[in-house]
Amino acid sequence: MPVGLIALALGGFGIGLTEFVIAGLLPQVAADFAVSEASAGWFISGYALSVVVGALGLTAAVTRFQRKPVLAALLVLFIAGNLLSATADGYWAMMLGRVIAALSHGAFFGIGAVVAAGMVPPSKKAGAIALMFTGLTAANVLGVPFGTLLGQAAGWRATFWAITVIGVAALAGILALVPASAGGTEEAPSLRSELRAFRSGQVWLSIVVTILGFGGMFGAFTYIAYTLTEVSGFAASTVPWLLIVFGVGLFAGNTLGGKAADRNVDRTLLVVLAALTVVLVAFALTATNPVLTIISLVLMGGFGFATVPGLQMRVMKYAAGALTLASGANIGAFNVGNALGAWLGGVTITAGFGYTSPIWAGAAITLAGVVVMALAAAGAKRGEQQPGKEVRAVDELAVR
Known part of the structure; x- marks a missing residue:
């Protein structure tokens, strides 16, 4: 499998971690912002609803552009959202960070699946897509528990700083390793x-x-x-x-x-x-x-x-x-x-x-x-x- 698929999987890992790790940190986040459990739950619901907006709106807006630079731009959005979450000084700043990060989620996986398929021969397309989504699975198997552990040991903000670093690494990997022709405009x-x-x-x-x-x-x-x-x-x-x-x-x-x-x-x-x-x-x-x-x-x-x-x-x-x-x-x-x-x-x-x-x-x-x-x-x-x-x-x- 092309090494560029690892970069896509790393992006999926970071995005999956952003979505799910908040569940393990919810009590700490709620206590820090002095809000109820239900109010803190909106960090999850707000993220999820923003994913829908990004999955439909952003994907529709960029469907005719070259996909490699689109994926890079989506990761920049992801990095910015998690950076804001890590530095949020209040409930609504945190919510804004969650929303910004979430906008990249659906479009990244939707477009990334097409790019992954474009990097391999027809007989290996399903396996390439599965490898990309392995990042999302790994985020749940390893990322969420260890992200929760990091948040409990060093504060929940440390987890979002770590996710920001993962986003930067994934961005560098996609820019360096994903071929510009993979899933290009001729396929869109x-x-x-x-x-x-x-x-x-x-x-x-x-x-x-x-x-x-x-x-x-x-x-x-x-x-x-x-x-x-x-x-x-x-x-x-x-x-x-x-x-x-x-x-x-x-x-x-x-x-x-x-x-x-x-x-x-x-x-x-x-x-x-x-x-x-x-x-x-x-x-x-x-x-x-x-x-x-x-x-x-x-x-x-x-x-x-x-x-x-x-x-x-x-x-x-x-x-x-x-x-x-x-x-x-x-x-x-x-x-x-x-x-x-x-x-x-x-x-x-x-x-x-x-x-x-x-x-x-x-x-x-x-x-x-x-x-x-x-x-x-x-x-x-x-x-x-x-x-x-x-x-x-x-x-x-x-x-x-």
Whole structure:
């Protein structure tokens, strides 16, 4: 694999770390700014909603530009946002930093996936995209727990300084190692042709499943530090190590979910989402038991991220070859789910339902995702029985 893919993965690592590490630092950040848990949760919801804006607005705005300089510009935006977060002197300055950093998120992954595919022969495109997204997985397995540990030892601002340095390193790597021709303008369709993807009802159904399926898991994860310390009885110092446990499940789920989705996307998503619903219900019921909580963390990470490859693949499958904007839009959908889960979890805590209530809310959201996925799968099956109805955009990507 080209070494430039490592630079893309490093950018994905930094962006994933920015998104998820705040969950482990939320109690410290809330105490520092003297705000409630729900108010601090908006650092997650605000980030997620800004990702949506960037995924759609920025991706649409730059779709006809050369992609290497676009990726570099997005990382400059990312660096600026994290620098502002590290130096924020108040709640709203921190929020602005989160918003600025988030604007680069969806566009970076949406465009970066096309660039990664453009760096390798057609037979290796899927592997190249997977390698880029490995950075996001690594951010959860290693970055989040160690970023939390750094924040607890040296203050939460130290974590954002570290992320800023990672962003600078990724920028240097992309400028030096990614070929200018990778995913160049000759491969980039016009905005009008990219919008064709949204004529497909299956694309919209896939996006809704992404919102609900990922939102359910993230609703439980957003306030996990409070659940672990206030319900399960773990010391705050153990939270980073418990997040490693979550990350191990995440890594395994992401890998196995991708392999399963290669065989049958819809069946995989139905089974995994149903299993995630069961896991969340079991977690909510047994959160007072430390041993069962650890098991639930592994399974929540595993089933939660086992959906990611399939959800991204499903959108691309029905996008009619207009992959860049559809890919970015689905990255945005993941973050709408993040915002929905974080917001609903904050509402339940504020209402006085306790620190297991976000897990119950997550289970309800995921169950809704199962229902929508069942409807989407039934519609797709009917379409496959009609010649010419199924669009295989992933194959078109391989031809590019």
